[in-house]
Amino acid sequence: xxxxxxxxxxxxxxxxxxxxxxxLGISPxxxxxxxxxxxxxxxxxPGTQAHLVQKAMKKQLRLLSWASHSAFDPNAxxxxxxxxxxRRFRDPAWRYFPYNLLYQGFLLQQxxxxxxxxxxxxxxxxxEQAVEFGxxxxxxxxxxxxxxxxxxxVLQKTVESAGANLIQGLQHYCEDIQNHYLGKxxxxxxxxxxxxxVAITPGKVIFRNHLIELIQYTPTTEExxxxxxxIVPAWxxxxxxxxxxxxxxxxxxxxxxxxxxxxxxxxxxxxxxRDIGMDDYRQQGILASLDVIENLFPSQKIHxxxxxxxxxxxxxxxxxxxxxxxxxxxxxxxxxAQTDFREAGELMLxxxxxxxxxxxxxxxxxxxxxxKQMSGVFQILRSNDLIWxxxxxxxxxxxxxxxNDLLAWNTxxxxxxxxxxSEYLRTLFLNNDLAEGRLRVEGRPVALSDIQIPIFCVGTxxxxxxxxRSTYRLHLLADAPEITFLLTSGGHNAGIISPPEQSHxxxxxxxxxxGDSYIDPDTWLERTAIKPGSWWGAWQSWxxxxxxxxxxxxxxxxxxxxxxxxxxGSYVRKA
Numbered sequence: 001x002x003x004x005x006x007x008x009x010x011x012x013x014x015x016x017x018x019x020x021x022x023x024l025g026i027s028p029x030x031x032x033x034x035x036x037x038x039x040x041x042x043x044x045x046p047g048t049q050a051h052l053v054q055k056a057m058k059k060q061l062r063l064l065s066w067a068s069h070s071a072f073d074p075n076a077x078x079x080x081x082x083x084x085x086x087r088r089f090r091d092p093a094w095r096y097f098p099y100n101l102l103y104q105g106f107l108l109q110q111x112x113x114x115x116x117x118x119x120x121x122x123x124x125x126x127x128e129q130a131v132e133f134g135x136x137x138x139x140x141x142x143x144x145x146x147x148x149x150x151x152x153x154v155l156q157k158t159v160e161s162a163g164a165n166l167i168q169g170l171q172h173y174c175e176d177i178q179n180h181y182l183g184k185x186x187x188x189x190x191x192x193x194x195x196x197x198v199a200i201t202p203g204k205v206i207f208r209n210h211l212i213e214l215i216q217y218t219p220t221t222e223e224x225x226x227x228x229x230x231i232v233p234a235w236x237x238x239x240x241x242x243x244x245x246x247x248x249x250x251x252x253x254x255x256x257x258x259x260x261x262x263x264x265x266x267x268x269x270x271x272x273x274r275d276i277g278m279d280d281y282r283q284q285g286i287l288a289s290l291d292v293i294e295n296l297f298p299s300q301k302i303h304x305x306x307x308x309x310x311x312x313x314x315x316x317x318x319x320x321x322x323x324x325x326x327x328x329x330x331x332x333x334x335x336x337a338q339t340d341f342r343e344a345g346e347l348m349l350x351x352x353x354x355x356x357x358x359x360x361x362x363x364x365x366x367x368x369x370x371x372k373q374m375s376g377v378f379q380i381l382r383s384n385d386l387i388w389x390x391x392x393x394x395x396x397x398x399x400x401x402x403x404n405d406l407l408a409w410n411t412x413x414x415x416x417x418x419x420x421x422s423e424y425l426r427t428l429f430l431n432n433d434l435a436e437g438r439l440r441v442e443g444r445p446v447a448l449s450d451i452q453i454p455i456f457c458v459g460t461x462x463x464x465x466x467x468x469r470s471t472y473r474l475h476l477l478a479d480a481p482e483i484t485f486l487l488t489s490g491g492h493n494a495g496i497i498s499p500p501e502q503s504h505x506x507x508x509x510x511x512x513x514x515g516d517s518y519i520d521p522d523t524w525l526e527r528t529a530i531k532p533g534s535w536w537g538a539w540q541s542w543x544x545x546x547x548x549x550x551x552x553x554x555x556x557x558x559x560x561x562x563x564x565x566x567x568x569g570s571y572v573r574k575a
Contacts (some may be wrong), residue, residue: 017365021360025369026350027358031134052116061106063181067101068303074100084124085462088389090144093152094450102144102224106444111141127373146388154396159193161398168398170185176394183575185411188403192245194412195568198405199240201252204556204563205265207292211284213265213569214292217555221258224554225547227300227330228260232287234309235266235281235410238412238572241493242307244405248499250536257540258298259547260554264289264310266414267571273366274418278313279426281420286317291508296558301330303543307496308466309424311337316434316454319446333456333539336466339434339448340473341428344383345464351429359425359514363418370415406497435477456484456542458535461494472521475512484511484542486525488535507535 019028045501050123066079067526074095081088089103117132144150148166150157157165175187182474192198203217217382231251233239242263243251254261264285269276286304294303306314311334318332350359363369393399401407433439439449455478475483486497488507508528512519519527531538557563 010525013361013364015221016358016361020362024084025359025362027316030352032129034127034471037127038117038120038123041123041415045120048120053117056112057248059112060510063108065103066104072099072107079104082107083162089144092152093122096152099152101107102150106144113139115554130497133346133349135167140388143388145392147394151392151396154463157397163396169395172394172398172400188400189411191403192408194240196572197245198245198409199568199572200246201243201249201255201567205565205567206474206557206561206563207441207566209284211267211280213288213571214287215262215263215265215567215569217255217567218556219553220256222553224258224260225544227547228262228293228297228550229254229303229304229305231261231263231292232286232304232306232310232314233264233266234307236309236414236416238409238414239263240568240572241409241497244497247303247501248405248497250497253499253536254540256393258550259543262289262293265463265569265571267415268574269368269417274367276417280421281313282317282450286314292561294328295560302328302332303331303547304329305333305335306337308336308337311335312339312428315339315347315448316439316441316446317447318451321440322450322452323444325447329453331454331456332451334459334471335493336460336471337465338470339477341432342472343467343470344429345467345470347465351425356425356430360422363421367418368415369421406493445540448477450480453478453480454482454546455480456539459489460492461486463490463495469521474486475518481514484509486535486538498534502534502537505534506530506532507538509538552571
């Protein structure tokens with residue numbers, strides 16, 4: 001009798017895939033090993049244990065002392081303040097007994113657990129970060145802000161409305177559960193319809209293949225800069241994040257300032273696309289688009305712009321072209337895009353060999369990474385904002401968060417093909433092959449140091465996907481004639497979508513030229529002055545200065561590439 005080992009391997013993968021479907025793709029084995037590593041390190045550290053006991057006693061005495069003072073003076077200085085990004089206890093009602101005691105005790109406990117899970121000798125950095133993150137997640141579950149009887153703002157609203165807020169909250173909960181199981185988008189997102197009030201900048205689809213539609217936008221000025229712009233969004237998102245409502249559209253902003261703009265609209269993959277890899281995205285996406293644009297503008301170089309994962313792929317593509325002597329690009333701009341993944345933020349907590357194998361088996365069984373599974377991980381990373389605060393507002397207070405075009409776009413999720421996502425996680429996140437010179441394109445390694453064009457890099461202050469210090473590491477890898485780094489307020493998405501009308505924005509910007517000494521990110525932050533307003537104008541001026549003279553605005557498409565349909569095209573509308 002002949003035995004096929006692959007049958008047994010398939011059985012293993014199917015079992016792990018079934019388990020992964022119940023755990024949002026998070027490996028229980030990886031989590032358990034992390035916990036055991038921390039626990040064993042703590043058990044063999046009696047000095048640390050004694051120190052933690054001492055800290056716990058001091059915190060108890062500190063809380064009791066503060067409680068006695070605050071009983072007579074409600075305005076007494078708190079013994080501990082929430083972190084700047086923690087908005088749970090900002091309501092004035094938290095300043096009165098017994099709620100002040102509850103939230104102060106919670107914050108002290110949170111601080112103690114941070115001390116207990118960090119700084120242990122012998123504990124690996126990855127496990128330390130993971131166990132600290134896990135402890136923080138469990139504590140957030142039991143925050144006094146999450147419960148009716150321990151949240152004074154909810155109690156006050158309940159009394160004032162005679163419980164109507166709870167009834168409304170129950171309706172919201174039932175509605176969300178129904179939408180979840182029916183696969184519908186969040187309530188309120190139906191107000192923003194692609195092609196009707198978002199993604200409405202005039203343009204045409206002039207090229208289509210299995211993976212992309214290429215959109216060329218209609219000029220709105222009589223003259224345009226001679227060099228065109230190609231924007232490469234991430235395929236983890238619908239492209240129209242850069243073309244939301246007209247007042248919130250980076251695409252429209254560029255077109256109105258005399259630029260010829262092209263953008264890639266990625267096809268939302270299905271299980272049939274399971275074997276599409278990263279190189280397919282490079283060839284059928286970026287290179288195919290460059291070929292079309294060069295046919296339309298045969299004597300002009302192209303400004304290439306990449307966002308998030310699209311920026312990482314653009315950097316890989318630009319490195320390969322530079323290695324091959326292809327002088328096709330005028331500049332490269334990266335929006336919140338990483339090229340060195342050693343400091344890739346809390347997403348790295350979900351990336352180790354066991355975790356990745358677990359996730360790969362899930363994707364192997366499905367052919368794709370489903371939208372719900374992917375969004376679940378991002379929600380965990382920002383559980384305060386995306387899970388608990390939302391639950392309190394919508395289910396306890398009974399108020400729906402006003403939805404805008406950006407929030408509506410965020411519900412228009414996409415999928416990831418099995419092969420591509422596995423390659424991306426392994427080569428970039430797990431092994432950091434691009435930064436360390438092991439990533440191969442066309443059988444040969446690529447190096448960012450080969451890129452010899454001006455680079456503009458944008459990071460955002462509160463980015464939980466691509467932390468700005470991680471994007472700043474491009475300074476250590478590239479050998480370009482100039483690297484302009486801009487740090488803007490906001491997060492991964494809201495920081496990039498920063499129209500001039502938003503007066504509360506600010507940014508920092510500085511340029512490092514070839515031959516300049518390296519400046520670490522913290523020193524850069526200290527030395528670089530804050531500028532008020534949107535960063536769009538600074539970037540547009542940078543582009544304009546490198547885009548050549550103004551010429552008569554071109555027609556959309558050509559005889560070789562006639563318009564196929566109006567923007568936003570068909571791919572972006574597919575769920």
